[in-house]
Amino acid sequence: MSPPIRSNPYSNVPMPTSDPRQVEGWALTETALRMKNAQQLQPANEPALLQAVRTNWRLWTIFQASLLEPDCPLPIEIRNNILSLANFVDRRTGEILAEPTPDKLDILIRINRELAGGLLTAPPAGALVPAGEIKGGPGKPINTRA
Amino acid sequence: METEVVPLVSRSQSRANREILERFVLLVESGQEQEVLAGIEALISEEPDHPVGLYALALIALAHGVPEVALESLIRAHQRDLYEPVYPEVLAVLYIKAGNLAEGMYFGKLSLSLGYSDALIPLLPKQLPIFSLSLEQIVEAPYRRQAQALQKARCLPDAAQFYRRHLAFFPSDHDARRALGMTLLQAGQPSQALACLEELREFGLIQAGDLSVMAQSCLALGETEAAAAYHQQALSADPGNGDLACAQLADLLFYPDATSAQLAEAARAWGASLPDAPALPGPAIKGRRIRIGYLISPFAHPKDVDVIAATIAASDPQQFEIYIYGWLSADEARNAPLRGCYDEWRDVSDLDHATTAATIQGDEIDILVDTGGHGTPLHCLVLAQRAAPRQVSWLGNASGTLGLAAVDVELADGTDAEDCAGSPGGPDGLRVSRRVALPHGLYCYDRPLLPERPPRSAAGQILFGADVSLAQLHPDLLALWAEILAQVPGAKLVLRDHGFSEDGQIDRLVARFQSVGLSERVEINEAPPREFFREVDVALAPLVSAHPHDAVTALCEGTPVVALAGAGRHRRVVASLLRQAGLDRLVAETPEAYVALAQSLATDPQAWAGAVDAILQALRDSPPFDPDNFAAAFDEVMLALAGNEA
Numbered sequence A: 001m002s003p004p005i006r007s008n009p010y011s012n013v014p015m016p017t018s019d020p021r022q023v024e025g026w027a028l029t030e031t032a033l034r035m036k037n038a039q040q041l042q043p044a045n046e047p048a049l050l051q052a053v054r055t056n057w058r059l060w061t062i063f064q065a066s067l068l069e070p071d072c073p074l075p076i077e078i079r080n081n082i083l084s085l086a087n088f089v090d091r092r093t094g095e096i097l098a099e100p101t102p103d104k105l106d107i108l109i110r111i112n113r114e115l116a117g118g119l120l121t122a123p124p125a126g127a128l129v130p131a132g133e134i135k136g137g138p139g140k141p142i143n144t145r146a
Numbered sequence B: 001m002e003t004e005v006v007p008l009v010s011r012s013q014s015r016a017n018r019e020i021l022e023r024f025v026l027l028v029e030s031g032q033e034q035e036v037l038a039g040i041e042a043l044i045s046e047e048p049d050h051p052v053g054l055y056a057l058a059l060i061a062l063a064h065g066v067p068e069v070a071l072e073s074l075i076r077a078h079q080r081d082l083y084e085p086v087y088p089e090v091l092a093v094l095y096i097k098a099g100n101l102a103e104g105m106y107f108g109k110l111s112l113s114l115g116y117s118d119a120l121i122p123l124l125p126k127q128l129p130i131f132s133l134s135l136e137q138i139v140e141a142p143y144r145r146q147a148q149a150l151q152k153a154r155c156l157p158d159a160a161q162f163y164r165r166h167l168a169f170f171p172s173d174h175d176a177r178r179a180l181g182m183t184l185l186q187a188g189q190p191s192q193a194l195a196c197l198e199e200l201r202e203f204g205l206i207q208a209g210d211l212s213v214m215a216q217s218c219l220a221l222g223e224t225e226a227a228a229a230y231h232q233q234a235l236s237a238d239p240g241n242g243d244l245a246c247a248q249l250a251d252l253l254f255y256p257d258a259t260s261a262q263l264a265e266a267a268r269a270w271g272a273s274l275p276d277a278p279a280l281p282g283p284a285i286k287g288r289r290i291r292i293g294y295l296i297s298p299f300a301h302p303k304d305v306d307v308i309a310a311t312i313a314a315s316d317p318q319q320f321e322i323y324i325y326g327w328l329s330a331d332e333a334r335n336a337p338l339r340g341c342y343d344e345w346r347d348v349s350d351l352d353h354a355t356t357a358a359t360i361q362g363d364e365i366d367i368l369v370d371t372g373g374h375g376t377p378l379h380c381l382v383l384a385q386r387a388a389p390r391q392v393s394w395l396g397n398a399s400g401t402l403g404l405a406a407v408d409v410e411l412a413d414g415t416d417a418e419d420c421a422g423s424p425g426g427p428d429g430l431r432v433s434r435r436v437a438l439p440h441g442l443y444c445y446d447r448p449l450l451p452e453r454p455p456r457s458a459a460g461q462i463l464f465g466a467d468v469s470l471a472q473l474h475p476d477l478l479a480l481w482a483e484i485l486a487q488v489p490g491a492k493l494v495l496r497d498h499g500f501s502e503d504g505q506i507d508r509l510v511a512r513f514q515s516v517g518l519s520e521r522v523e524i525n526e527a528p529p530r531e532f533f534r535e536v537d538v539a540l541a542p543l544v545s546a547h548p549h550d551a552v553t554a555l556c557e558g559t560p561v562v563a564l565a566g567a568g569r570h571r572r573v574v575a576s577l578l579r580q581a582g583l584d585r586l587v588a589e590t591p592e593a594y595v596a597l598a599q600s601l602a603t604d605p606q607a608w609a610g611a612v613d614a615i616l617q618a619l620r621d622s623p624p625f626d627p628d629n630f631a632a633a634f635d636e637v638m639l640a641l642a643g644n645e646a
Helices: A020-039 A046-067 A076-098 A102-121 B011-029 B033-046 B051-063 B067-080 B086-097 B101-113 B118-123 B131-136 B142-152 B156-169 B174-186 B190-202 B208-220 B224-237 B242-252 B260-273 B302-314 B333-338 B353-362 B377-384 B417-421 B475-487 B505-514 B529-535 B548-556 B573-580 B591-603 B605-621 B627-641
Strands: B290-295 B320-326 B344-347 B367-370 B390-393 B409-413 B434-438 B463-466 B492-496 B522-525 B538-540 B561-564
Touching: A020 A046, A020 A102, A046 A076, A046 A102, A046 B101, A076 A102, A076 B101, B011 B033, B011 B051, B011 B118, B033 B051, B051 B067, B051 B086, B067 B086, B067 B156, B086 B101, B086 B118, B086 B131, B101 B131, B142 B156, B142 B174, B156 B174, B174 B190, B174 B208, B190 B208, B208 B224, B208 B242, B224 B242, B242 B260, B242 B377, B290 B377, B290 B627, B302 B333, B302 B548, B302 B627, B320 B333, B320 B353, B353 B377, B367 B377, B390 B627, B409 B417, B409 B573, B409 B627, B417 B434, B434 B627, B463 B475, B463 B529, B475 B591, B492 B529, B505 B522, B529 B548, B538 B548, B538 B591, B548 B561, B548 B573, B548 B605, B561 B573, B561 B591, B591 B605
Parallel strands: B290 B320, B290 B367, B320 B344, B367 B390, B390 B409, B409 B434, B463 B492, B463 B538, B492 B522, B538 B561
Antiparallel strands: none
8 A cells, every 4th residue: 555645735825925026126137237248248249148138028028918917906007107118128129139239238228227226215016027936937037046 | 047058050040040940840741750850860960959950859849749848949949049030939829828928928029029920930830829829819827727627637647747838838836836746746756746846945935735745755755754854844834734734644654663552642632733613413313314424535545435335335225315525526437436325426626624514514414424534634624623413434544543522433443352442542541532343344345256266386486466665665574575585485576566667766666675685586567456466376465554455456366465463453454354354364463473374375385275265255255245234334333323313
C-alpha cells in the first residue's frame, strides 16, 4: 500500500506581496537604467540597444494589458493618461526597432524616470498593475535575478 | 529580465534565412517529418541554435500538440534572430491561446514593428489561428482550467501535463506550481513533486501547505525523517491548520517506530485542538427508514469502494435509506461499484467542510459513517462539526482512533481483542469514542470465483512477491526478507511497480536492498495487482501499513500470504483478516516465525499445497467473503445506534 495522498492542504492564507507601486517604480527605473547603459556603450551596440528597448516595451505592454482589464481599479482619467503614454512608447519603440540609434532612447528613458519618480514618492493612488509580481515574460519575472 | 543572448544573425543574415525558412515550412506541411528532422540536424550541426532549425522544431512540436515545447524553441529562435517577424508573430498567438494577454500583445506589437504582414501567413503553423482571431477567442488561463478539471476527475498524469503547459506561459503563477506539485504527488511522482516545490523555495515563497506536500513526498520516497521534519515545519508555520495536522497523522502510520499508543495520543491531541461542536439531538425516526450517510473519500482505495458497495448492497433496504456523499457524479467510473446501492447521491467535490456538514444536516442524516479517516482531512473536519446526531468511523482508520470526540463510535475488529479494547486512554484515562466490534472484522468482499492454481513442483525458481511502496521498506522488513532469501537460495523477490521507474526512485530502491545484500535478487514487475499475485508463489505482507485489500487480491489468485501480527491495528490488519478467513496457518506471531513460515511455504510443496487448499476453502465460506453475514452484523450496529426508533 502506498501512503494515502490527501486533499489539498493549502488553506486560504493570503500571500504577502510588495507594494505594487514600489514594484512598478523599480521596474521602470530598472528598464530606464538598462536603456541608458545600452545607449552609452562605445562602440554602439545595436543588439544591446534592441534588447533594452524591447524589455522596456514588454514592461509597458504589461501596463497596457492591466489597464485594459475591466476590473482595473485606477480612475478613468489616470488610465487614459497612462494609455496615451503607452501608445507613445509603442510608436517610439517601433521607430527605434526600425532604425536603432542611441539618441532616440532619450525620451523613453525620461518617461520611465518621471513615472517611476511619481510612483516611488507620491501617496498611493492605485497601482498600474494589480498586486503581485510584474511578469517579465517568458522565463523570469522582472523582479528576480536574470 | 530576459536572458542576455548574443544574436546569431545580422539583419542581412535574417533576410537570407527567410528562404531556408520557407523551404522548411513547405517540408513540414508536406508531412515529411523525417526530412525535416534531417534538415534540422544539418542546420544545427553547423550552427547550434540556428533560428530556422529552432523554428522547424517548434512547428513539429505544434503538430504533435505540445505548445510548451514549441514555446521554448520559438523563444530561442527569436532571441537568435531579433529581426525576423514570424517568430514573434507565432509567439503572440501561442501566448494569446494560453490566455496571457500581456505577452501576446507584446509579441504581436513586436512582430508588426519588425514588418510582419499577411503575406507571411503561409509561414505560420497551420494549426494556429491568426492573431486577430486568437485575440477574439482569448479566455482566461485555459490550460490551468483544463488541468484543474483533469485533477478533479483524478486524471492525474494529464492534469500534470496541463499544469506544466500553463506554467510554461505563466512562469510566475505560484499557485499553479503548487497545484502541479500536489498533482505530481497524487500521480505517484513524489521526487518530481519535491523538485517542483523546491522552485518556490528559490523564490522565498514556501508556505505551510507546500511543506506538508513536501513531507508527504518525502514519505512516499521512504525518507521518514525528512517527512517528519517537514511536517513539523508545516505545523509550526500554520499551527491551527487542521488539514496539515491530519496529513501528519496519516503519515505517522508509516513511521517504523510509531506505536499504537503514540498514534492514538497524536490523534487525541489533534482532536482536542478543534473547537467543540454541540451535540445534536439523537435520531428521531418515526415511521421512516433510518437514514445513513456514507462519506466516501476521493482518495479511497478502489477496493474500499467495493467493500462499501458490498455492505450496502447486502443491507436491509426496508430498514435503511442510504445517502452517499461522494466525489464527482455517480456516473463517474470510479463510483461504478456504488451504482444501485443508494437512495440519494450528493457530489461534495466542490464543497468545503462547513458546507458539506450543512448539506448532511439538511438531509437529516441519522447516522453518518466515515470511510476516509485521517487520509481525508475534509471528512475529519466534517465530523468535527457534528454533521449528524450519530457519527461512526469505519474504514480509513488504520490507527484505530480518529481522536474526535464528535465521533460516537469507532468500529473495531471483533476478532481482535486488542482492537476491541481500543488504544490506551489518554492522560485522563478517558477514551474519546466508544468502540463497537463488528464480529467478523472490518472488511467484507464479494465472494470471488475460485482461482485455479496448479500444484507447484519442488524444482523451479521460487518467487516471493510484495506489493509495497518505498515508504514501507524499513530496515526491519528488509532484514526479515534478507533472512528469508538467505534460507531459500535461488529464490527471487518480486516487487510490484509503484512508480519505481521514476527518476531517482530506482536508485533509492537499489540502495535499500543493497544495504541487506539483496539487490541482485530483487525484480520489479509492472503487472496490475491480480496478474502480479498470480505469478508469485508466496506473497509477503509488509510490517507497516499493509492493506488487507492487497492480501485479498493475493488470496483470490490462490497465493498464500504471510503476515506478521504486529502490535497495534496498523501493524496487524492483514493478520486479522487472515484469521477471520480461517487462515491462521499464514499468520506469524514473531519475526522469526514470519521467516520460518515463508521459508516453509517456499521449500515444502505439500505445505504450499495445503495453504492453497485452505485458501480455496476460505474463499468459499469464510466470513470476509460473506457480505450477507457482514451486512447483517453491520445493520445491527446501525440499528442499535439509531436507538431502534425506526
